[in-house]
Amino acid sequence: MTKQSFAVHSTSNSLSHHLHLTAGKITHTACASYNTHLRQLTKHENYQQCLTVYRQMLRSNATPNAFTFPVVLKSCAVLSLPISGTQIHSHVIKSGCQSEPFIQTGLISLYGKCGLIEDARQLFDESPHSQNLTVCYNALVSGYIRNNQFLNGCELFARMQFNGVRIDAVTLLGLIPGCNDPRRLKLGESLHGFAAKLGLDNDLRVANCLLTMYIRCGSKELTRKFFDCMPIKELATWNAMISGYAQNGYATEALDLYQEFELMGLDPNPITLVGVLSSCAHIGAQKFGIDIEKKIQNSSFKHNIFLNNALINMYARCGNLAKAQEIFDSMIEKNLVSWTAIIGGYGMHGEGETAVHLFNEMLRANIRPDGPVFVSVLSACSHAGLTDTGLHYFDLMKMKYGLKPGPEHYSCVVDLLGRAGRLDDAQMIIKSMPMEPDGAVWGALLGACKIHKNVDLAEYAFDRVIKLEPTNIGYYVLLSNLYTEVNNMEEFAGMWRLSHVYKAD
Structure with missing residues (x-):
């Protein structure tokens, strides 16, 4: 080179x-x-x-x-x-x-x-x-x-x-939610003790997780005791308590706690107010809900979709359908929950045709339905006597949208057929269920039998529902009232005595 x-x-x-x-x-x-x-x-x-x-x-x-x-x-x-x-x-x-x-x-x-x-x-x-x-x-x-x-x-x-x-704290945050079941309360308490031993119960994330665990286990007293003992409470802590109360049926306690929250001079966020509105809906506290709406309108989150959905649900459950519709119409963005709330509101107050109209409008808007919205529209059809429409939707749910009906859907269909006097068809639906019928399914059949005075089938349904929910007084009352209507006073007296035994318990 x-x-x-x-x-x-x-x-x-x-x-x-x-x-x-x-x-x-x-x-x-x-x-x-x-x-x-x-x-x-x-x-x-x-x-x-x-x-x-x-x-x-x-x-x-x-x-x-x-x-x-x-x-x-x-x-x-x-x-x-x-x-x-x-x-x-x-x-x-x-x-x-x-x-x-x-x-x-x-x-x-x-x-x-x-x-x-x-x-x-x-x-x-x-x-x-x-x-x-x-x-x-x-x-x-x-x-x-x-x-x-x-x-x-x-x-x-x-x-x-x-x-x-x-x-560390993240380990416990992963494991504690597994104890959100009354049967695992003791295990949850053990984890609480373990967290305290490591000093991790002072971590607010762990403390809030423990609060949620106690409330979901139905341990209202333990939850409140733990909450009161917490030296520091941030907004997430109050939210865990208010939402926990709301989600577990302690609506009055949720509203009382929110009033304590306000007296502390704290500012809520959308999570806080969704829990409060849910509690208002649960006990029909419309006046309380109106005050919350005013607070929302004067806040930076007045267009929050979750809050608007909660307002629709609250007004609808309180029977103020005009206000619920007004909020629904004013929403810039609507999601499936928005439609479910307004459809369910009309359905529960007997305006089934309006509910059906809204459901069809939702489908035209290319909103894909899910299980809960089908429960709402099936229930609306049942209460309005729209039997064929309801059966069509039940088929649509399975055939077009590939959704598997749950016991809640079957109970709606049994109620739908039962109210129409088609008790044999209602029985056939129950027999066709791919899962064991629950109390709501047999209760729907029992209610239909009471309407149409079918004593034999009512006793058959009662025998099954009472095995599942032996302390539900409503079923005893239904059968007692049926016996009264058909002048069977001997059976009425026996049922009356039995219902009072459980009522005393």
Whole structure:
């Protein structure tokens, strides 16, 4: 090689090396820029847009890295997109980042939130590194609880303790919701004791979670005692109490607590007021609800869709359908809950034809119906005597929308047929149910038998409903009244005595 050719060759190699380094820097800069954009999108809960930008990133040849994947995996988890999530998992493997703790956590959390808990466990078991990390345990514990596998969640929690893995507030936030059942109250109390031992009960997130657990277990006294003993109460604490009371039928207590809240000079947020309005709806406290509406109108969240839905529900349940309709019509944005509230309101007050009209209008607006709205429209048809229309909707639910009717839908159809005097058809519907009929189904048949004075079938329905709900006085009263109407005073006397035994209990 001549000196001249050597010089050219050396220059060429140097230039190639320089271009390679420059390209690497450009790619790195582009990746960092995309990562910043993706983080901002998720921060503002624009999860769908985050995934769109991620796809643009791939098309631009910018290489995702360990800072990219946790963000996009979270977006898939929130949107419940298992297919997109598994595709991103393959990108993770290709990049060689799978051992990064926050990526492992993101993958386990994704599979747990998408109902693929076995895949989450397999991923955990196949990574020895994960089995020493609190964040990975936390994601899997939370996934088990979310997928109603409480025992597996408890087993993993015990394994954490056995292996000396650090337990933190997030661990308990994942496990405590598994005790939101009266049968697990003692376990919940044990977790409370464990949290206190570690000093984690002072973490407001854990304290609020414990409050929710106690109230959902129906332990009103324990909840209030714990709440009163809390040295610091933030807005989320008050919201947990008010919403907990509202969701568990303690409407009066919720409104009393809200008045305490106001006396403290605290400012509510939409979550607070949704709980209050729900309680107003439950006990018909329209005057209280009107005051809340005034507060909403003077606030920055007067167009909040959840609050407007709660106002529609409150006014509708209180019988003020004109006001409910006014709010519904004024809404800039309506969702399925908005339609369900207004349809249910008309239905419960006997205006079935209006409810049906609104339901058809909702379908024309391309709002896809779900189970609850079908309950509302079926109930409306039942109360208005629109038998054929109701049966058409029941078929539509299954055939067109692929929804599986639950016991609540079957009880509406039994009531629909029963009110129309089609008691044999009502029996056939019950026999065709793919699940065991519950008390509401047999109660609907019993009510229909009372209307049409069918004593034999009423006794048959009563025998079944009373096995399911032996202390429900309403069923005893229904059969007693039927005996009175057919002048069977001997049976009436026996039923009257039996009902008073349970009433005394």
